Amino acid sequence: MNPAQNPGKNVFSLVAFLIIFGIVPGINAQNTAKTYIRYNQVGYLASDRKVALALSKEPLNGQFVLQNGTTKEVVFKAPLRLSQTTPWSPFAYYYELDFSGFQTPGTYQIRLENVEAPSGTFTIGRYPAYQEQLLFFMRQQRCGYNPYTDQVCHRGDGRTFFGPLKDSSYIDASGGWHDAGDQLKYLITSSNATARMLLAYEWAKDRFTDTVDDLGHARPNGIPDVLDEAKWGLDWIHKMHPAPDQLYHQVADDRDHRGFKWPHKDNADYGWGQNSYRPVYFADGKPQGAGKYKSEATGIANLAGRCAAAMAIAARIWKNDLKDPIFAEKCLKAAIELYALGKQKEGYQQGNSYSQPYRYTEDTWADDMEWGAAELYKLTKKETYRTDAKRYARLIGTTSWMEKDTAAHYQLYPYVNVGHYALYDIADAKTKAELADYYRHNLERVTNKGLKNPYGVGVPFIWCSNNLVTAFVTQAILYERMTGDKRYRAALMAHRDWLLGRNPWGTSMFTGIPAHGDFPLDVHLPFWLFTKKVIPGGLIDGPLWETIHGKMVGLTLSEPDEFAEFQPNHVKYMDDIGDYSTNEPTMDGTADAIFMFAFFAIPGK
Incomplete structure (x- = not known):
């Protein structure tokens, strides 16, 4: 410290x-x-x-x-x-x-x-363009060719299960991003990360630069880096959707968890030897699991809707901004197919686990279909999409973690309903009022909870609480853009400031940000263990209720708690490589926060 x-x-x-x-x-x-x-x-x-x-x-x-x-x-x-x-x-x-x-x-x-000792230094005025550092973190999470290691990993992704092909059949599921400090790949998180980066670009095109090529090498290619990174996700989604009626949702499982390892030297063995093939799970909308623990899946609309939204936004950008009609058409075709899959199998697909009870337990889907339908209407002007979007909007309504005091891991993902925002501009006056009310309902609840503590933060401290903080900031920004109403700006600031140091531990929640300040150092990430180099831009999981933190399986601290004198009784954060529950940077949380930093990157906003 x-x-x-x-x-x-x-x-x-x-x-x-x-x-x-x-x-x-x-x-x-x-x-x-x-x-x-x-x-x-x-x-x-x-x-x-x-x-x-x-x-x-x-x-x-x-x-x-x-x-x-x-x-x-x-x-x-x-x-x-x-x-x-x-x-x-x-x-x-x-x-x-x-x-x-x-x-x-x-x-x-x-x-x-x-008192002579002052705080550290900070600025008033122009806000740094930290969204570019978050993109740096995203690049080092890449699977396949990784520009940070200059190596190619997981060439054997993968062998299919639960799908139309015979189990263990090979398909090409290479690419995408590793989810966090482990090396699994989920469509649940990758679809959201891809769509959210595209949203950030469309909203703030002038706040993104071009410093690397599509492989992440330090040479401009005429495309903003945020779109290079989003395309890395789009290309993987295309692979996970190899036919109009097919969608795969996960590569690998918790058999991956064999200690820290270089991705290109993966010691995990799924039955084909170490550093070889990994399973690829088909999205059939039914409970799945290769081992003891099974998911509770009921459909695939959460994945299909989010992927459709990402593809529809991409079709618009690649057609209008990048002048690439071939890729734009490919994305439009995928968006239409994916959305149709979602309508056929309404419900949610969850993550798969093998030997541990932890998995992504998303159980909402109408918000994702609303987003996909709204984006497809903007592209095609087909009224059926707008009608669907309004139906899904009313079906999901205010459903959100913001209404609750707790939730299961990733239960109400992706934590902010972008569908309401996407629909707002193309909706009639009555629907607009409803959409604004939905957002306001939840913003009020988080704001009021925050008024009860000195930090002004109203999120429940469940696993990945920092994702919830970022989601609240994002929803407050989107609400302002929809309505012009800035009544939640103070709460927005309190949550932003929590992430950047106004918290019990006096630390930023982003690796390497700011470089002169206190930030997570001993993070649960293999590259930190092997190189002791800070990879800037990663949003860590964040503080956790003590009642949950004390029961996490396999959590072993590597050193005495440096924050011991600051720890509240009810919530804990540890800057320790052994704490995967509070100090592990996540790919999707980082991608979500790009929007927040882009918003503040222009002075006077």
Whole structure:
């Protein structure tokens, strides 16, 4: 941890000595308590709500100051304001440090009055284009040719099961992305990651650059890097949809979990020897599992709808922006076929496990079909798609994790219903009002929960809680774009700031971001273990309820908890390679966050 992020660590004993012996008269003894400042380590746009927190076990009074990060000149000061929310252990007192009224661009630090140690530095003004660093992380998750290792992995993907071909028949399922620190590949997450990157590009085309080619080599190819990465996902989806009536949904299973390994030296053995063929599971909409544990699948519409949405958006981009009518037509054909598959088998396909109970338990699908139908209407203008989209919108309504206090792992994936946003612009006035109400219903619930704690965060701390934080930020942004209503902007900021350091642990939740701050280092990722190099841009799983964290199978910490003095009783985060539940970067969470960073990448927004 960076001591600058935790003022008082090195100075309070000295200050106490000076006070006791009267060497420094007039200093308020209350401010000699061990105090920590939590703030957005990246910084703020000039117009942002800018509120840091001071955490203390004893009461404080006085003021805080904002000082120039270079000259140390005081540029702003204001009183400490005691938070009226319920404090989280182990600190009894939380003070809000509100400098929203200060808007001059520059680099700054926060310091409590009469305490010499300031916070680390952060900026006010232009927001860095961190969406490009998140794309770097996505490239190192690639399966097949990986530009980070400059190796080709998993050439034997794969051998089919549960499908129309005889079990163990070979099909080409190479490519795609490894899901997280392990090397499985899921259409559940990859379809969402692909579609969300395409959404980010369409919404903010001017916020993406071209620095690499389609293989991820450092040479521009005339295509924004976000589209190169999205196409890596599109190409894999095409492989997983080899015929109009076929869709495969997963490559490999938890037999993969044989310790950390280089992807091109995979020691997993699925019956064909180590580093050989891996199973490819067909999406038949029925419960599946090659071992003890079975899924609870009822259909395939969640996958088919999301894939259809991704393909429809891609058809539009490749036709209109990249002037590639051949690939655009291929994507349009796939979108129509996939959507039809979803209508034939409404319901949800879940992930498959083998020897462990953990799997992706998604159990919603109407939101995905709504998204696919809305995007297909925009392309084809066929009224049947718009009619379908409205039906699916009303079927899913407000269904979301935002209504709940808990949920199973990936149960309500993909955490934000983009279908409501996609339908809004092509809907009649009555439907528009309904769609806005659906979003508002859920935004209200998360916002109100957040008002009860000092951090303003209202998500349940289930596995992958950071994905929920990103989803709330995304839904608040989409709601603003739909309606122009900015009533949730303060809650949006609180959740963004949580991800970037205004949390109990004083750490960003993205690897390597910001480079000068505290960020997850000892992450559950093989490349970190083997190289000790930080791969910037990965969003980690995030904090977890203590009642869940303490029961995770196979979770063994590799070192003493460096955050022990900050851990709340009810929620835990560990920067430890052994903690796969809170400190593992995920591909889909990272892809989802690209939209958030693109939104803030332009000053004055």
